[in-house]
Amino acid sequence: METDKSASPRNDWTRNEIAALFELPFTELVFRAAEVHRANHPANEVQLSTLMSIKTGGCAEDCGYCSQSASADSGVKATRLMDVQQVLQAAAQAKDHGSTRFCMGAAWRNPKDRDMPRIVEMVKGVRDMGLETCMTLGMLTEGQSQMLADAGLDYYNHNIDTSPENYANITSTRTMEDRLDTLANVRGAGINVCSGGIVGMGETRDDRVGFIHTLATLPEHPGSVPVNALVPVKGTVLGDMLADTPLAMIDEIEFVRTVAVARITMPRSMVRLSAGRESMSVSTQALCFLAGANSIFTGDKLLTAPNAGNDSDAAMFERLGIAAMAAQNDRPDMSRAGGCRTLAAAQ
Ligand code: SAM
Ligand code: DTB
Ligand code: SF4
Numbered sequence: 001m002e003t004d005k006s007a008s009p010r011n012d013w014t015r016n017e018i019a020a021l022f023e024l025p026f027t028e029l030v031f032r033a034a035e036v037h038r039a040n041h042p043a044n045e046v047q048l049s050t051l052m053s054i055k056t057g058g059c060a061e062d063c064g065y066c067s068q069s070a071s072a073d074s075g076v077k078a079t080r081l082m083d084v085q086q087v088l089q090a091a092a093q094a095k096d097h098g099s100t101r102f103c104m105g106a107a108w109r110n111p112k113d114r115d116m117p118r119i120v121e122m123v124k125g126v127r128d129m130g131l132e133t134c135m136t137l138g139m140l141t142e143g144q145s146q147m148l149a150d151a152g153l154d155y156y157n158h159n160i161d162t163s164p165e166n167y168a169n170i171t172s173t174r175t176m177e178d179r180l181d182t183l184a185n186v187r188g189a190g191i192n193v194c195s196g197g198i199v200g201m202g203e204t205r206d207d208r209v210g211f212i213h214t215l216a217t218l219p220e221h222p223g224s225v226p227v228n229a230l231v232p233v234k235g236t237v238l239g240d241m242l243a244d245t246p247l248a249m250i251d252e253i254e255f256v257r258t259v260a261v262a263r264i265t266m267p268r269s270m271v272r273l274s275a276g277r278e279s280m281s282v283s284t285q286a287l288c289f290l291a292g293a294n295s296i297f298t299g300d301k302l303l304t305a306p307n308a309g310n311d312s313d314a315a316m317f318e319r320l321g322i323a324a325m326a327a328q329n330d331r332p333d334m335s336r337a338g339g340c341r342t343l344a345a346a347q
Helices: 015-023 026-040 084-096 113-128 142-151 176-188 205-216 237-244 252-265 282-290 310-320
Strands: 045-055 101-106 132-136 155-157 192-194 197-199 224-229 270-273 295-298
Touching: 015 026, 015 205, 015 252, 026 252, 026 282, 045 084, 045 270, 084 101, 084 113, 101 113, 101 155, 113 132, 113 142, 142 176, 155 224, 176 192, 192 224, 197 205, 197 252, 205 252, 224 252, 252 270, 252 282, 270 282, 282 310, 295 310
Parallel strands: 045 101, 045 295, 101 132, 132 155, 155 192, 197 224, 224 270, 270 295
Antiparallel strands: none
């Protein structure tokens, strides 16, 4: 099967086609992904986003990977929703450090209607600073999605996490259908979708195929696709399982393969090398960038887990000759829906 690097995005990928990509010799797969990347994006630019937890812990869902679930014994302290001013201060700092996108996360199954006015103020305030805004608050109704769209929210993050078959092994308090319903509400309100998942939860290759297949066959590809490597947290179901069976840890080559297949199947999306970079070598991250990852989270902390930090990322960019990408909003040639530059503009 040949890869048509400049073809329009396809939404009719079959699982067999995706499985065949995973099975390519590693350098062949990475080479093809790099070709697709260069045809659709600037090759040596990586977008910087900063994450902030605006409401931590005590979550009613039981996601087996998550330190913030009330059913985990991770030691994470539950907090209330932050004040708007606190959030705006952190956004200003993120901007000073070169971030162009500020992503606010809440440990909720879903926001309550009484939370929405404060959330809306946060979106407006961060946007007024010239940053792109992203929120991840759990399930949303159509009405809540519309409120966020009216406030000017650029992206909504809502991960499908894994394959449809594996979903119930990871979370029992909601279904993949619930996730897809929220993605439809967000898309329907005109907000860019950010959706991806986690690799290294003890899933099979076939689950990784099903995970990418679900994303690549959505009615529109997500504008951003975060690929997280599981951060094993003590006291969570999956963190404890991996502590007992370290062989289930994801092989880094398989992680890079997953990034490459995401790049080939969703050519215009931003592919974000998300959680797990702290324990990844610069060489593995460089392979991910070669294979088409073009976005990272910066700063010392993700939501609750440590992250690589601004200084080590600046040093890595220097070593690799990578430049921070300008805010997409500033670029007239970036489409809001696709979140990436056109082929002509990238050359
Ligand atoms: N509660 C909201 C939700 O679940 O959509 C938003 C926050 S949730 C923490 C956002 C995403 O972070 C999850 O969907 C998952 O993909 C990722 N994540 C959470 N804990 C993680 C971990 N320990 N390792 C890797 N990724 C993780
Ligand atoms: C995503 O896919 N990864 C980010 C973001 N979306 C919200 C979250 C990673 C969380 C890592 C574990 C933690 O910090 O608790
Ligand atoms: Fe709650 Fe989100 Fe963590 Fe699941 S991933 S337990 S929904 S905060």
